[in-house]
Amino acid sequence: MNLDRLIADAEICVRCGLCTSVCPTYNLFFEEIEGPRGRVMLYADYAQGLVPETERELVLEAAYECLDCRACQTVCPNGVKPGEAALDARAALQGGRPKDRLTGLFLSFFYSPLLIDLANLLLVFYQRSGLQRLMRRTRILDRLGLKKIAFAESLLPEKPVRLALRLTGPKRLVPESEPRGKVAFFLGCMMNLIFSDVSEATVRVLKEAGFEVAIPRETACCGAPHIEEGDLLGFERLAKKNIAFYAELEADYIVTDCAACAAELKKYAEHFKDDPEWAERAERVSSRVRLFSEFLDQVGLPKEVRFPFATTHQHACHACHAQGVKEEPERILSFATDYRPMEGNTDCCGSAGVYNLTHTENSMKILEKKMHAVAETGAEVLTVENPGCLLQLGLGTRTFGPEVEVRHLSQIVFEGLNDGEAPGR
Numbered sequence: 001m002n003l004d005r006l007i008a009d010a011e012i013c014v015r016c017g018l019c020t021s022v023c024p025t026y027n028l029f030f031e032e033i034e035g036p037r038g039r040v041m042l043y044a045d046y047a048q049g050l051v052p053e054t055e056r057e058l059v060l061e062a063a064y065e066c067l068d069c070r071a072c073q074t075v076c077p078n079g080v081k082p083g084e085a086a087l088d089a090r091a092a093l094q095g096g097r098p099k100d101r102l103t104g105l106f107l108s109f110f111y112s113p114l115l116i117d118l119a120n121l122l123l124v125f126y127q128r129s130g131l132q133r134l135m136r137r138t139r140i141l142d143r144l145g146l147k148k149i150a151f152a153e154s155l156l157p158e159k160p161v162r163l164a165l166r167l168t169g170p171k172r173l174v175p176e177s178e179p180r181g182k183v184a185f186f187l188g189c190m191m192n193l194i195f196s197d198v199s200e201a202t203v204r205v206l207k208e209a210g211f212e213v214a215i216p217r218e219t220a221c222c223g224a225p226h227i228e229e230g231d232l233l234g235f236e237r238l239a240k241k242n243i244a245f246y247a248e249l250e251a252d253y254i255v256t257d258c259a260a261c262a263a264e265l266k267k268y269a270e271h272f273k274d275d276p277e278w279a280e281r282a283e284r285v286s287s288r289v290r291l292f293s294e295f296l297d298q299v300g301l302p303k304e305v306r307f308p309f310a311t312t313h314q315h316a317c318h319a320c321h322a323q324g325v326k327e328e329p330e331r332i333l334s335f336a337t338d339y340r341p342m343e344g345n346t347d348c349c350g351s352a353g354v355y356n357l358t359h360t361e362n363s364m365k366i367l368e369k370k371m372h373a374v375a376e377t378g379a380e381v382l383t384v385e386n387p388g389c390l391l392q393l394g395l396g397t398r399t400f401g402p403e404v405e406v407r408h409l410s411q412i413v414f415e416g417l418n419d420g421e422a423p424g425r
């Protein structure tokens with residue numbers, strides 16, 4: 001447990017307050033303890049044993065109030081990392097395990113790709129049988145007082161979900177001409193469960209860009225849900241599975257269309273750097289990981305594309321703040337569309353893992369502000385590169401407007417390359 005880092009963060013903080021100006025929770029409540037600076041001091045007090053046992057719950061609560069959006073880290077002049085410190089604090093206070101049984105049960109779902117595929121089948125049935133329409137029309141979950149489940153249900157897209165890519169998608173794609181290189185596509189859990197149409201577009205764009213694409217079924221969850229919930233042991237178990245597999249896989253790059261997966265996979269190297277058994281292999285994996293827009297910007301669009309609509313882009317926190325991927329999607333959109341940058345496009349949309357489920361009221365206030373910014377741009381299409389943001393922004397358009405289409409960047413690129421056609425299967 002990284003208690004030393006919690007103390008070091010507080011030691012290098014010069015209390016300038018730059019971070020508070022960009023912190024979504026500080027800007028909701030204007031309380032020091034709801035902002036990065038206050039939280040960093042609190043975690044350090046805990047790490048030094050200055051917090052009485054009776055107050056431990058308060059420290060944990062403060063750590064979970066943080067969205068881990070890391071906007072504070074981008075602006076901090078001294079390299080303090082309050083977002084990552086929140087994750088360290090959660091793990092430290094929980095002994096590296098889930099905080100309760102329910103969370104443990106939720107996290108265990110991600111250990112089995114089979115369960116994710118099964119959930120995808122249930123979701124397909126739920127939507128296509130008309131059950132979703134019925135549930136929404138009758139508002140039965142609300143009437144039964146199942147508020148959290150009703151909220152989770154409201155996040156689901158209305159557009160029918162496709163069968164999981166792992167179940168029915170191709171295992172390998174080969175371009176018509178001599179491949180420029182070999183790419184392994186990382187099947188993210190949420191992408192596979194809900195957005196396999198997006199991943200289908202992603203792998204086909206990679207092929208059209210001239211790469212041979214492998215889509216390995218052996219991929220495990222990247223561990224992001226576990227590290228977010230302080231389950232360090234669960235994270236390491238999954239990370240080691242991926243490292244053992246991908247370190248040996250012959251591929252020039254490991255590409256993912258999920259910003260959270262990309263951020264986590266890139267972190268493996270740092271996480272295991274002092275572990276002689278895993279360090280070298282973790283580095284071999286992390287160094288080859290690219291987010292979709294990062295990769296496409298690097299290799300170039302296969303041909304000139306032009307979309308007949310105006311776009312704006314929301315940067316997922318795990319892309320812009322965790323990986324520094326910001327210019328790349330903007331460059332792609334500027335080449336191909338009437339791109340209209342949105343005010344605050346690096347501010348969190350309020351999704352933040354399961355923050356929208358655990359802190360719904362805060363999350364909805366953050367989302368409402370975001371949707372006003374989207375409306376200001378007048379764009380017809382809003383793009384993003386993360387499944388949680390896709391769900392949250394979809395809910396945003398249904399709740400607050402405006403009527404924009406929320407798409408993954410890879411979908412509009414694919415359609416631009418293929419005369420507006422979506423990928424079939």
Ligand code: SF4
Pocket residue numbers: 012013014015016017018019020036037040075076077078079080082
């Ligand atoms: S910006 Fe950095 S140095 Fe300034 S108060 Fe925030 S954490 Fe401390």
Ligand code: SF4
Pocket residue numbers: 022023024025026035036039065066067068069070071072073082083084086
């Ligand atoms: S990670 Fe985000 S929510 Fe957490 S302290 Fe930093 S800016 Fe605030």
